[in-house]
Amino acid sequence: MKRLHIQGRTLAMIGVLVPLLALFVYVAIRSGPLAPVLVTATTVENQSVMPALFGIGTIEARYTYRIGPTFAGRVRQVSVDVGDRVSAGQLLGEMDPVDLDDRIAALEAALKRAESQVTVAEAQAGDATARMTYAETQAQRYEQLVEARTASAELLDAKRQERAVAETTLASARANLNAVRHEQTRVRSDRDALVKQRANLRLIAPADGLVVSRDAEPGSTVVAGQPVVEIVAPASLWVNVRFDQLSAAGLRADLPAQIVLRSEGGRKLVGRVLRVEPLADSVTEEILAKVAFDSLSKALPPIGELAEVTVTLPALPSAPTLPNACVQRMNGDFGVWLIENGSLRFARIKTGARDLDGRIQILDGLQPGDHVVVYSRRMLDRRARVKVVERLPEGLR
Amino acid sequence: MINLAGHDIQHAWGKFIFTGVGLGLLIGVTLTMAGVYRGMVDDAMVLLDNSAADLWVVQKDTLGPYAEPSSLQDDLYRGLLGMPGVARAANVTYLTMQVRQGERDVRAMVVGVVPGGLGEPGQPRYLVDGRHITRSHYEAVADLTAGFRLGDRLRIRRNEYTVVGLTRRMVSSGGDPMIFVPLKDAQEAQFLKDNDAIVQQRKRTAANPAFNRPEVPGLLDAVTHSQSANPYVNTVLVQIKPGVSPEEVAEPIRRWKRLQVYTRVQMQSILIGKLIATSARQIGMFLVILAIVSAAIVAFIIYTLTLGKIREIAVLKLIGTRNRTIAGMILQQAVGLGVLGFVVGKIAATFWAGIFPKYVLLLPGDAVRGIVAVVVMCALASLLAIHAALKVDPAEAIGG
Numbered sequence: 001m002k003r004l005h006i007q008g009r010t011l012a013m014i015g016v017l018v019p020l021l022a023l024f025v026y027v028a029i030r031s032g033p034l035a036p037v038l039v040t041a042t043t044v045e046n047q048s049v050m051p052a053l054f055g056i057g058t059i060e061a062r063y064t065y066r067i068g069p070t071f072a073g074r075v076r077q078v079s080v081d082v083g084d085r086v087s088a089g090q091l092l093g094e095m096d097p098v099d100l101d102d103r104i105a106a107l108e109a110a111l112k113r114a115e116s117q118v119t120v121a122e123a124q125a126g127d128a129t130a131r132m133t134y135a136e137t138q139a140q141r142y143e144q145l146v147e148a149r150t151a152s153a154e155l156l157d158a159k160r161q162e163r164a165v166a167e168t169t170l171a172s173a174r175a176n177l178n179a180v181r182h183e184q185t186r187v188r189s190d191r192d193a194l195v196k197q198r199a200n201l202r203l204i205a206p207a208d209g210l211v212v213s214r215d216a217e218p219g220s221t222v223v224a225g226q227p228v229v230e231i232v233a234p235a236s237l238w239v240n241v242r243f244d245q246l247s248a249a250g251l252r253a254d255l256p257a258q259i260v261l262r263s264e265g266g267r268k269l270v271g272r273v274l275r276v277e278p279l280a281d282s283v284t285e286e287i288l289a290k291v292a293f294d295s296l297s298k299a300l301p302p303i304g305e306l307a308e309v310t311v312t313l314p315a316l317p318s319a320p321t322l323p324n325a326c327v328q329r330m331n332g333d334f335g336v337w338l339i340e341n342g343s344l345r346f347a348r349i350k351t352g353a354r355d356l357d358g359r360i361q362i363l364d365g366l367q368p369g370d371h372v373v374v375y376s377r378r379m380l381d382r383r384a385r386v387k388v389v390e391r392l393p394e395g396l397r
Numbered sequence: 398m399i400n401l402a403g404h405d406i407q408h409a410w411g412k413f414i415f416t417g418v419g420l421g422l423l424i425g426v427t428l429t430m431a432g433v434y435r436g437m438v439d440d441a442m443v444l445l446d447n448s449a450a451d452l453w454v455v456q457k458d459t460l461g462p463y464a465e466p467s468s469l470q471d472d473l474y475r476g477l478l479g480m481p482g483v484a485r486a487a488n489v490t491y492l493t494m495q496v497r498q499g500e501r502d503v504r505a506m507v508v509g510v511v512p513g514g515l516g517e518p519g520q521p522r523y524l525v526d527g528r529h530i531t532r533s534h535y536e537a538v539a540d541l542t543a544g545f546r547l548g549d550r551l552r553i554r555r556n557e558y559t560v561v562g563l564t565r566r567m568v569s570s571g572g573d574p575m576i577f578v579p580l581k582d583a584q585e586a587q588f589l590k591d592n593d594a595i596v597q598q599r600k601r602t603a604a605n606p607a608f609n610r611p612e613v614p615g616l617l618d619a620v621t622h623s624q625s626a627n628p629y630v631n632t633v634l635v636q637i638k639p640g641v642s643p644e645e646v647a648e649p650i651r652r653w654k655r656l657q658v659y660t661r662v663q664m665q666s667i668l669i670g671k672l673i674a675t676s677a678r679q680i681g682m683f684l685v686i687l688a689i690v691s692a693a694i695v696a697f698i699i700y701t702l703t704l705g706k707i708r709e710i711a712v713l714k715l716i717g718t719r720n721r722t723i724a725g726m727i728l729q730q731a732v733g734l735g736v737l738g739f740v741v742g743k744i745a746a747t748f749w750a751g752i753f754p755k756y757v758l759l760l761p762g763d764a765v766r767g768i769v770a771v772v773v774m775c776a777l778a779s780l781l782a783i784h785a786a787l788k789v790d791p792a793e794a795i796g797g
Contacts, residue, residue: 324529
């Protein structure tokens, strides 16, 4: 009876201690360095990679017209406002002419006076011509009379002298007429110049466009070249995109592009690479390109808005590919962990094109069908024991 | 010869096991505390391991980039690539900040790395899900402890990022999860103020007559633009060519580039000796006190257990049991209790280590040290009990 009692106790103790020991052994194996590393694996597959380039940029207008006066002055009126559409030749505003109109009036008067002076000079020239003609006639007559010995030589000399005086008077009157005519031309040109300057104070739209900025209000003073109104050509909007130089291989004109505007979330607009700028940004290490919209809606996207641009390159021929999560660097070598008969081997690889979904072409070092580690619970090394699972357990991952 | 200790344990096995479990929980706490300390040091070490760098190039006269702020121009790495012995050099930024996702936010270390630079220093070394960053903007690889999932959208400053990959054990020296984002975004995030501040800054600049000069149109725009650009990074991580020593590469950079360069050994001493020194010592202090308290409690438990059996021991003495046998019984019981406690403690520590918010690293070496310490402690504690047992008068077995 007693023996049985003791045996019962022993059984109970074993019942407690054995599970405890089993749990201990499990814990020691599962959590220590003895535990195998859980990994997931994939197979190298022949697949076509469709590389794409990703860049961000801002919407800009190809043609921007900054319209302002060519002389310092005060703005008299601005007749358009931001958002207005204007056509070529339309009056946008005007600068204050200050005394320009008065000076034109003065020159008009001076011109009239010059015209009168021309008339006077012409009359004087006519008078001198008449006198000259008369003196010439008189002189010839007296020459004949002296030949016929009916007049004295003295009279002839007097007539000759009169003729000489009339000649010089005529020359003087003609010169005066020329001078007055030139004066008239000068005054006219002066007036024309002022009229042109006056016209120059009118701010005229050089092309059809949209007013995007009104920088000065009537009454404010602007310096020469300072814009009063800014106009862009709405049809000329493009995206000035910056691509990281590391991932811009294959970028060229005419490639199709998807444009996502920051304000419009997921909506994709279609565009095309217009040109790749010959000058890259050497400071930010980016390549610049212009991407034009295929079609623009009536409501223009705001100029300066951020846009994400994805340029799709033509698909490459099928080649061995892997996800980029496989690739690691061990002791300076670039490669992947191969699983061969349950053990690990680090294989050096050469990689080629990559796409935006994280697939990489393997140029050298692997064959299609090779098993390669993708995810692992910790950094692997040559001695690590691995256990391949379908998916790393949630939480513990 | 019968095993007195075994029989005694069998006699009161319930008491023995409960005492063992109680002791075990206490040992579990001590082991966990050691794990917390180890985890803290390990956080600092994995930060160095994960950066995969041989040299850290930082601003002159700083202890950057982890212990002090450091900023370098982001084109310096080109010059470094030309230095002898340098195999790879990569710009990296570090910024500890709150990362928002919807309603909640997570304290994280945002690391800016060059997108697509697989295997470059500073990049996440291995993933547990998803893929590496491929786009040059607005993608993120986050650590599991941040609690994000693939496809989550998170907000850093003004921009939204999509989580495309997950890492494990990529943490800062403080144990905050790392979130890797493209370098240009990270540079912007480090510098970018909120919109209000930007607008006010623009107004201030516009109000400054030195910058807003009507006779120089475009000057104000240029100044504003230059105020909102950030061409700085925190460090350049350098990997050296095989066969050269880090110091050989570091010295010319210090001398000719006039920058501060730390090797791994130096960086380790900065992190352990300066950055986490006080908090590690704090935990270490607590561990020491806990160990002493545990030892004292073990001693008391064994002593009281023996005193509880003093009558039986007196009977044993009365029937002529040798002192050695009695001492052996007490010692065996004490060590048995200690081993049972250790087993329970190890199991408990392993299970609850997983639910700690920060990393708890239970090293097998610590477990071995722990069991040795427990056995020695129990043996020492049993000496006291043996002394009490041997002193007992056999007459007590008969008397009251």
